[in-house]
Amino acid sequence: MIRSLYTRVVLIFLVSVIGGTVLSFFVATWLYRDKLNENLQIPMLRFGKDIVRIYDTFPDSEADDFVRGMNQLQSYYIRIYEAAGQYQSYSEPPGAQLETITAEQVNQVLAGAVVQGNKSGLSTTLLGLPLTTDNGTKAMFIEPIGPPSSAFVLEWITNFSVYSLLTGSIVILVAAMFVVRPIKKLTTATRRIAAGDFNVKLNIKQQGELGTLARSFEEMMIDLQQLEQLRRDFVSNVSHEVQSPLTSISGYALALKQMNLPDSERSRYLDIIIAEADRMSKLSDSLLKLSLLESQTQQLQLSTLSLDEQVRRVIVALQPQWSARSIRFDLQLKTVRLTADHDLLNQVWTNLLGNSIKFSADGGRISVSMKQELKQVAIRISDDGIGISPEDQKRIFERFFKADRSHNRKVGGSGMGLAIVKQIVLLHHGDVRVESEPGRGSTFTVTLPLTAPDG
Structure with missing residues (x-):
């Protein structure tokens, strides 16, 4: 062969x-x-x-x-x-072969x-x-x-054909080198990428199928590079998110070994250890949930539900958070019924409303409205909080990404909530987008089909 x-x-x-x-x-x-x-x-x-x-x-x-x-x-x-x-x-010609x-x-x-x-x-x-x-x-x-x-x-045609074949063969030998050269470049680039080197320049400017293949390869290489960067960021973020509570737990556990530690201090240390352990548990649960959603092994448990009633129940469930800070809600909810996964959709409203409460000032206002169209419904959740910069809006739905890290240190969170929201909405064949301006609040718009496909 x-x-x-x-x-x-x-x-x-x-x-x-x-x-x-x-x-x-x-x-x-x-x-x-x-x-x-x-x-x-x-x-x-x-x-x-x-x-x-x-x-x-x-x-x-x-x-x-x-x-x-x-x-x-x-x-x-x-x-x-x-x-x-x-x-x-x-x-008579001498030596001639006559008839x-x-x-x-x-x-x-x-x-x-x-x-x-x-x-x-x-x-x-x-x-x-x-x-x-x-x-x-x-x-x-x-x-x-x-x-x-x-x-x-006939003799002339035969000789001409032989010479044509010889000339054509020489030409194709040279031309084939130019045809095969891009393939060799792609092979070399593939080996370098497999070794982890993504800084590969193909410089293939041909048109046609080979040019299309080269450009597709470059696009794939860029995607792989971004995927590798996401993997590194993921490992770094997980390590950071896990290291912080582990350090706290380890430090306060060592402090508890002191014999003359007052009961009040001992109780405070234990509360901190419990809180950090709970933080790690939530982080692990969020990672598992996001992994299931992204792998699409999560099967949608579809049912017909009242969307406006579900949002109201989530707001009531979050009352301890917003009532303590005197935050007001402005609701414009019409009766809308749709087919979706009740529990997953409940997670979407919990995460979005929870973020709006976190980043709103005391005494702020949060608006929730719905607009039903022929085959879909749009839910808008707006707050007058700190807002999000244009640069951060591009990455707001990435896992572990925190738009305002200095503020997030105060309010907590692992940066997984919006990534989970994005995946749940995609599973329902919907869309989620953000509009925001620093210092003037943010608006998240979730668009969902009234009848979600079986997932």
Whole structure:
């Protein structure tokens, strides 16, 4: 089995060209054989008729002398047979392989017939004509001394084909190098990427299929680079998020070993350890939930629910958080029923409303509204909190990303909530987007189909 693409390209070209040339040669010969034979026998037939006319016009001796002096004898060999079988030749070439003339052919010509011999099967190589002389009718046979014109044409075509094949082969050998070169570049780039090196420049500017393949490869390389960066960021973020509570737990556990520690301090340390352990538990739960959502192994448990009622219940469940800070809610909820996963959708409103409460100032206001269209519903959750910068809005739905890290240290959170919201909405074939301006609050808009597909 030939593994080299270069060798395969060259062999395919050679087989195709040689096969096509041979086939075309035989087809053309078969199609034009009769016409070529007809055109090539005309000069010999005319020459024979001229000799017949000479013998009709002049006495035999003068006609013999005239014929022997003709320049055409350099191209044709003449034999004149008598009825007894003897013949007289004119300009017999030395060492020439002449046609064998049978007694039957001689008798046919003496009887007045025109005989044509065809040794090559393509052109006339022997012509027999009746010749009237003073001594009665004789049989004249004319034969070309040199190769027939048709044979010369065939030889020329054959040589031309061979030279064309040789020239074409050399050209394809060079051209195939340029065809295979991008493939070799892609192979080298693939090996470097497999080794972890994403700084690969292909510099392939060809058009067509190879150019499309090269550009697709570059796009894939960029995606892999981003994926690798996300993986590194994920590992770094997980390590950071886990390291912080572990450090606190370890530190306060060591402090508890002090014998003379007051009961109040001991109780405070234990509360901190419990809180940090709970933080790690929530982080682990969020990672597991997000992993299930992204892998799409999470099956939607669809049911028909009242969306406005679900949002109201979530707001009531979060009352301890917003009532303690005197935050007000402005609700514009119409009765909307849709088919969705109740528990997952409940997580969406809990995360979005929880964030709005976290980042709103004391005494702030949060607006929740719904707008139903023909086949979908849009839910808007707006607050007048700290807002999000344009740069952070591009990454707000990434896992572990925290838009305002200085503020997040105060309010807590692992940066997983909006990533989970994004995946749940995508599972429902919906969309979520954010509009925000620093210092003027944020608006999250969730668009959901009224009938979610089975997931």
